[in-house]
Structures are given as C-alpha cells and as structure tokens.
Amino acid sequence: xxxxxxxxxxxxxxxxxxxxxxxxxxxxxxxxxxxxxxxxxxxxxxxxxxxxxxxxxxxxxxxxxxxxxxxxxxxxxxxxxxxxxxxxxxxxxxxxxxxxxxxxxxxxxxxxxxxxxxxxxxxxxxxxxxxxxxxxxxxxxxxxxxxxxxxxxxxxxxxxxxxxxxxxxxxxxxxxxxxxxxxxxxxxxxxxxxxxxxxxxxxxxxxxxxxxxxxxxxxxxxxxxxxxxxxxxxxxxxxxxxxxxxxxxxxxxxxxxxxxxxxxxxxxxxxxxxxxxxxxxxxxxxxxxxxxxxxxxxxxxxxxxxxxxxxxxxxxxxxxxxxxxxxxxxxxxxxxxxxxxxxxxxxxxxxxxxxxxxxxxxxxxxxxxxxxx
Ligand code: NVA
Numbered sequence: 031x032x033x034x035x036x037x038x039x040x041x042x043x044x045x046x047x048x049x050x051x052x053x054x055x056x057x058x059x060x061x062x063x064x065x066x067x068x069x070x071x072x073x074x075x076x077x078x079x080x081x082x083x084x085x086x087x088x089x090x091x092x093x094x095x096x097x098x099x100x101x102x103x104x105x106x107x108x109x110x111x112x113x114x115x116x117x118x119x120x121x122x123x124x125x126x127x128x129x130x131x132x133x134x135x136x137x138x139x140x141x142x143x144x145x146x147x148x149x150x151x152x153x154x155x156x157x158x159x160x161x162x163x164x165x166x167x168x169x170x171x172x173x174x175x176x177x178x179x180x181x182x183x184x185x186x187x188x189x190x191x192x193x194x195x196x197x198x199x200x201x202x203x204x205x206x207x208x209x210x211x212x213x214x215x216x217x218x219x220x221x222x223x224x225x226x227x228x229x230x231x232x233x234x235x236x237x238x239x240x241x242x243x244x245x246x247x248x249x250x251x252x253x254x255x256x257x258x259x260x261x262x263x264x265x266x267x268x269x270x271x272x273x274x275x276x277x278x279x280x281x282x283x284x285x286x287x288x289x290x291x292x293x294x295x296x297x298x299x300x301x302x303x304x305x306x307x308x309x310x311x312x313x314x315x316x317x318x319x320x321x322x323x324x325x326x327x328x329x330x331x332x333x334x335x336x337x338x339x340x341x342x343x344x345x346x347x348x349x350x351x352x353x354x355x356x357x358x359x360x361x362x363x364x365x366x367x368x369x370x371x372x373x374x375x376x377x378x379x380x381x382x383x384x385x386x387x388x389x390x391x392x393x394x395x396x397x398x399x400x401x402x403x
Contacts, residue, residue: 031178039179040392042146044234046288046344047396051111053140053171054102055388057094060086060136060381061120061160062331066129067197068158068219068245074330082331083132085121086380093377094138098388101351101373108345108371113392115140115167124162128193131159137167138381140390142246142279144168145229147239147259148398150183151175154229157220157246159192168390175392187254190224197221201245209275216270218245218277227251230279230387235286236399240269242284244277263398267307271298281386282337285318288347289401291366293318295337311402316366319358329380341384345371351385 031039039051062082063071073079102112115137124131135158143164145152151172153165165172165186175182190196201219204212220226231247232255233240239259241252249268256266271283274297284300285293292308294300294315308315321339328336339359343351352360354372363370375384 031174037393037395038149038181039175040146040149040151040182041396042234042391042394043148043236043396043398044394045286046347047394048346049105049110049344049391049394051113051391051393052105053113053115053168053390053392054098054105055136055138055140055381055383056098056115056167057086057091057136057138057378057381059118059120060091060094060138061133062086063135063158063333063382064132064160066131066159067194067199068192069160069333070202071331071333074328074332075326076330085133086136090377090380094381097373097375097377098138101375101385101388104351104371104373105345108349110345113171116170118163118167124159126162126192128191129159131162133160134163135160136381137164138378139230139383139387140168141281141383141387142228142230144172144390145232145234146391146393147234147264148183148262149181150185150262152229153184153186154227155187155190155225155251157226157228162189162192171392185258187227187258188225190226195221196224196226206275213272213275214270216243216249218248220245220248222248222250224248225250225254227255228279230281233280233284233286236401237263238265238267238400238402240267240280240284242269242271242277242280244279246278267304269304270301271295272301274298279387282335282340285340285342285386287342287344287350287363287366287368289399290314291316293340293342295340297337307402313401316362319362321359322355322357329376332379332382334379334382338379338384341386343385343389353384
C-alpha cells in the first residue's frame, strides 16, 4: 500500500462523510465476556443464571460471521474498501502484574477499541480486563497505514492497571432508587484514579469531539483526551445522558447523521446544558422510533439494550445502513431524505453491537470543519 498525493490514507473527521475504507469486525475465535470488576454479564430472562465462559459455539460464531461478511459485501458493492482484523486467540487467559482474567472477548466491535480522529489513529485504554489486548487483531492494519503514509498519526493511550482498586464494585449493587438519586453524579463502575476510556464513547463532529462519561469512560479519560487532542486543534466536550443508569458507548444514544441532524434516543435525553451547543447552532434532534425488539426480546447473551436499533452506519451524508428488520427507523430516515440500505445483523447483537460498533472507519472524504462556530 502506498500513499496517494491527495487525501491521506487515514482521514475521518466526522461520522457521516463519504466512506472510502473501513474495518469490519470478525467473530472468529470469540469468547463469552467474563465476569470482572468492570462487567457483570447477565443471561437475559434468566436472572442469576451462571453466565457462560470460554469460547462461543461454532454455530454462534458462524451466524455472526455470515452477517458481518454480508455487511462487508454490501460495503464493497458501494466501492468501499473493506479490511478485516487478524487472528487472535481470545480463549487465552491473561495475567498481568495487576489482574488475572480467564479469557478475552472478541474482535467483533473495532469501534470500541480504535478511533480515527482526522489523520490520526487513537487506540483507547479500554475499561475491561478481557479487552486489554483487543487492539492486537488490528495492529497489522495500523502498521500498514502508518508505514505507507507519513501523514498518518498513531497515538496509544496509557494502559491503566485495571487492578481491583481502579473499580468501584459497589456500583453493581446499587438499587434503582440509588441510581436515580446519583444520576447527575456520573459515578459508575470505573473510579477516577486512572485514565480510562473506550473509543466508542466518542462521536466526531469535525473540530468537535463529544465524549460520553460512562461505565467505560471516566473523567480522567476525558481529561487525557482533552489535553492530547486540544493542542491539535480539536475541542473535546464531555456529554452526559443522566437517565441512562448504565451508560456505555455513545452510538446507541446520540447519533449524528449529517451536518445539522442527530438521531437521539428518546429514553436518554442529553443533559439540558449540553443540548444548547446543538440548538444554538441550528442542529435538529430527531427521536429514534421504538425498536422492533423489546429489551426482553434481545438475544440471551447480549449485554446491550434494544437501542442497538440506532447503531446505524453512514456511507455518506445521504446514505445510511440500518438493520434489516428496523422498519420504523428505516421509514423515519427515508422521510428525512436518506437512501436507506439494509442488512440482517441480529446475530451480531449477542456480541454487544450493531452496524456502527462492528466497524471502524479509516477513510472518509472531507476535512476538518467547524460545525459549532
Ligand atoms: N450500551 C449501549 C450499547 C452501545 C453499543 C446500550 O446498551 O444501549
């Protein structure tokens, strides 16, 4: 691979400009997410049942891969270059000086791990032990882009210890009233002693980057992002969705579709004072319709909510990919003037994500714009 004279090989300033190259995740070798201080997975509809450990079944992996491959084919049919993660043995346990974990997770959701910010690739710290080395299946790609184009930047965030002391484990025991009482305190299962963030808590709007404070991103993580990115000309904005008592990853909550338009989660309004940045600049928020599945109908091992329906992938400011069965959302987007493409993706839900989560955009057209002058 060699750099072209024009647009750098790595170039993505927002979530919607025309997509040219993207990484699509893979379920190869996927394991169940282990119980650990930052994660208490539950079997849906079977409260208290033991969550499985070790490898997912060959059938579950094949079902997810079929849909991930289908997404890859759709993207290629739209002239998007598709790249895939390399192999990784997720069944291996990890032992560091600070923790042990029985197995790792998967490479279905590159969005959680890596983000392209302009011409720079940023590898997140991650927030869970089982995901500590999840950058590895993507490193061959990072090296390839970095070697091929001197304009490509590469920043690796400081790895936290993920020791017991980094977490606030009583978080998992708080009754719902306690969560409601604390909803503006932004205290979740990660404490504030170390820099912690997952890449999927960020959303890109040209010069402006939103970062959701969550179970997977703490205030130290946001400070690190601010101090690292603002000297490079970005503005970093912490955002909060106080009615989401288990926030993690912004892309089922607040999803920009094109300049001036956001798909918003009706159950999770953005904090009133943070809304003004959008309303003052003429942005419109449209509410996502009720998803087809209820939370109870989501797959038993899926730890994400029904709002995976909103986890759409933009191919351009006028074309968006939606999950095949989410008809109401497809209609809403079509009414807004979008060309709506669809793919089946329900079998990927078990891995915690949908179309946006399962991708990492490497190159889109466009440059750094100021949408909030
Ligand atoms: N934590 C989010 C999913 C993010 C991909 C949710 O459950 O809605």
